[in-house]
Amino acid sequence: MPVRTRFAPSPTGFMHLGGLRTALYNYLYARRCGGQFILRIEDTDQERFVPGATEVIYDTLKGCGLTWDEGPDVGGPCGPYIQSERKDLYLPYAQQLVESGHAYYCFCSKEEIDERRAAVEAAGGTWKYDKHCLHLSKEEVQEKLAAGIPWTIRMNAPTEGETSYHDTVFGDMTFPNAEAMDDMVLIKQDGMPTYNFANVIDDHLMGITHVMRGMEYLSSTPRYNFLYEAFGWEVPTYVHLTTVMRDAQHKLSKRDGDAYYSDFVDKGYLPEALLNYLALVGWNPGDEREFFTLPELVEAFDIHRLNKSPGIFDVQKLTWFNAEYIRRMDPEKYLEAAAPWFDRVLAGKGIDYARLAELTQSRTEVFNQLPDMVAFLAELPDYDLELYTHKKMKTNPEVALSSLKLVRPVLEGLTDWSEASLHDAVMAAIQEAGLKNGAVLWPLRIAIAGVANTPGGAFEIAALLGREETLRRLDIGLRRLENA
RNA sequence: GGCUCCGUUGUCUAGAGGCCUAGGACGCCGCCCUCUCAAGGCGGAAACACGGGUUCGAAUCCCGUCGGAGCUGCCA
Numbered sequence A: 001m002p003v004r005t006r007f008a009p010s011p012t013g014f015m016h017l018g019g020l021r022t023a024l025y026n027y028l029y030a031r032r033c034g035g036q037f038i039l040r041i042e043d044t045d046q047e048r049f050v051p052g053a054t055e056v057i058y059d060t061l062k063g064c065g066l067t068w069d070e071g072p073d074v075g076g077p078c079g080p081y082i083q084s085e086r087k088d089l090y091l092p093y094a095q096q097l098v099e100s101g102h103a104y105y106c107f108c109s110k111e112e113i114d115e116r117r118a119a120v121e122a123a124g125g126t127w128k129y130d131k132h133c134l135h136l137s138k139e140e141v142q143e144k145l146a147a148g149i150p151w152t153i154r155m156n157a158p159t160e161g162e163t164s165y166h167d168t169v170f171g172d173m174t175f176p177n178a179e180a181m182d183d184m185v186l187i188k189q190d191g192m193p194t195y196n197f198a199n200v201i202d203d204h205l206m207g208i209t210h211v212m213r214g215m216e217y218l219s220s221t222p223r224y225n226f227l228y229e230a231f232g233w234e235v236p237t238y239v240h241l242t243t244v245m246r247d248a249q250h251k252l253s254k255r256d257g258d259a260y261y262s263d264f265v266d267k268g269y270l271p272e273a274l275l276n277y278l279a280l281v282g283w284n285p286g287d288e289r290e291f292f293t294l295p296e297l298v299e300a301f302d303i304h305r306l307n308k309s310p311g312i313f314d315v316q317k318l319t320w321f322n323a324e325y326i327r328r329m330d331p332e333k334y335l336e337a338a339a340p341w342f343d344r345v346l347a348g349k350g351i352d353y354a355r356l357a358e359l360t361q362s363r364t365e366v367f368n369q370l371p372d373m374v375a376f377l378a379e380l381p382d383y384d385l386e387l388y389t390h391k392k393m394k395t396n397p398e399v400a401l402s403s404l405k406l407v408r409p410v411l412e413g414l415t416d417w418s419e420a421s422l423h424d425a426v427m428a429a430i431q432e433a434g435l436k437n438g439a440v441l442w443p444l445r446i447a448i449a450g451v452a453n454t455p456g457g458a459f460e461i462a463a464l465l466g467r468e469e470t471l472r473r474l475d476i477g478l479r480r481l482e483n484a
Numbered sequence B: 001g002g003c004u005c006c007g008u009u010g011u012c013u014a015g016a017g018g019c020c021u022a023g024g025a026c027g028c029c030g031c032c033c034u035c036u037c038a039a040g041g042c043g044g045a046a047a048c049a050c051g052g053g054u055u056c057g058a059a060u061c062c063c064g065u066c067g068g069a070g071c072u073g074c075c076a
Helices: A017-032 A053-063 A083-100 A110-122 A138-146 A195-205 A221-231 A261-267 A271-279 A294-300 A315-327 A331-346 A353-363 A367-378 A397-412 A419-433 A437-449 A458-465 A467-483
Strands: A004-007 A036-039 A103-106 A152-155 A162-167 A171-176 A185-187 A210-214 A237-241
Touching: A004 A017, A004 A210, A017 A036, A017 A210, A017 A237, A017 A261, A017 A271, A017 A294, A053 A261, A083 A103, A083 A152, A083 A185, A083 A195, A083 A221, A103 A138, A152 A221, A162 A221, A162 A237, A185 A195, A195 A221, A261 A271, A271 A294, A271 A315, A315 A353, A331 A353, A331 A367, A353 A367, A353 A458, A367 A458, A397 A419, A397 A437, A397 A467, A419 A437, A419 A458, A437 A458, A437 A467, A458 A467
Parallel strands: A004 A036, A210 A237
Antiparallel strands: A103 A152, A152 A185, A162 A171
């Protein structure tokens, strides 16, 4: 039987990183096995409907290269792939369960249930639906239905015995039915199936062989199995995935502003880096490789190497991955990616982006660092004269003044303003004066950059700024040092 | 509370009784290179939650304790 996996997000408007990893693993396993990867949108909760949310899902998956074989936009033999469009399909299945005694109509209102729940909890008990409506006769049910009383359909869960299943990651699981089961709602008052019900129906109808999902479903799986068995359907292989955490206590969450794919991409993280990193939170290839293209991940992926313990999302490691990916980028691609970030502060300044790109590529961990890194090129910052002091370079404002005085005529007399001739001319002057390189180059770089750290040295910066601007800044430095 | 799962350096992990004086990676620290910052090279500190067993031998098996997480919705 061909492997079929699915990613079944609910359209909330954002792609959570944990969800993206789930999608990735589903994709990887399907591809690894030469099977199919299906995208299904679970929007049975109409109150949570967010316009445009499905596009976010499409865009994210596409941006990451996770292609699906069947889904709302590409169709397929098991469509539709949006649960709200399948709405009418679920009720007959629920009714079938009513017929067989595995489910029943419930006419309790939310208020009535809340009341009973409160009473039980006040008495120190644990509430579970009390099967109140299970005991209605067929006639009573018909009457209430005919009278138009709002209803739901509930599962008639067993109250004794236990349910066992095997999970690929967690092994053999056994739950006492009295604890794990309850008469969960299958069809809601609004006619929509609950997630739990729609999930089982759809996974079966779509021929899903491997259900890979978050481990929060570990303890509700017995209820799913009850449904599969009630229908006489084959139970899929379960692969429960650990949670991606922010820290030991908390899941990655929207409140932290760092849980979504878009948060990272907007900051200038590369989708490939994000995906590579995410793949390694909760899974490893069994050897010491860390860098994987998507095809390489497909090749290496093995559901038996999935971890059982939750992983904490480490932005630092992600950032390192991103920096590595940036360093490995084709220089032209890097230039293309960096240019918009340069533009934020350098637009119209006539800076040589190609050279700037060469200088910044190995210094960029995340693209959003670029504007701050290069802003000094646009305008000389109002710097503190103490920047001229550097112990190791053997320089201070006094030394700097004489160094700049030495260098000023050399630069002035240059006809070819290239890095090479700047280098040769200045180095010759330093030699001749018998000075240490640092004692001249540090002050020069500070004078023309106005910041302690720059992507490149004095010659690169001077070349980037051009003759006129370099001399202008040099003069500002000289003036300030003379007046100090 | 009940049920269930998890527990190797700060973090991701390797480890399926002797190969472990516990390996790799990020981060951290130091040195080298160097006009700064990166990059690069070299080196370092840093872990088997705890307590009992089983065994000639335990990070690996068993029990307990502690810690953390999940579920306990007409959310998914």
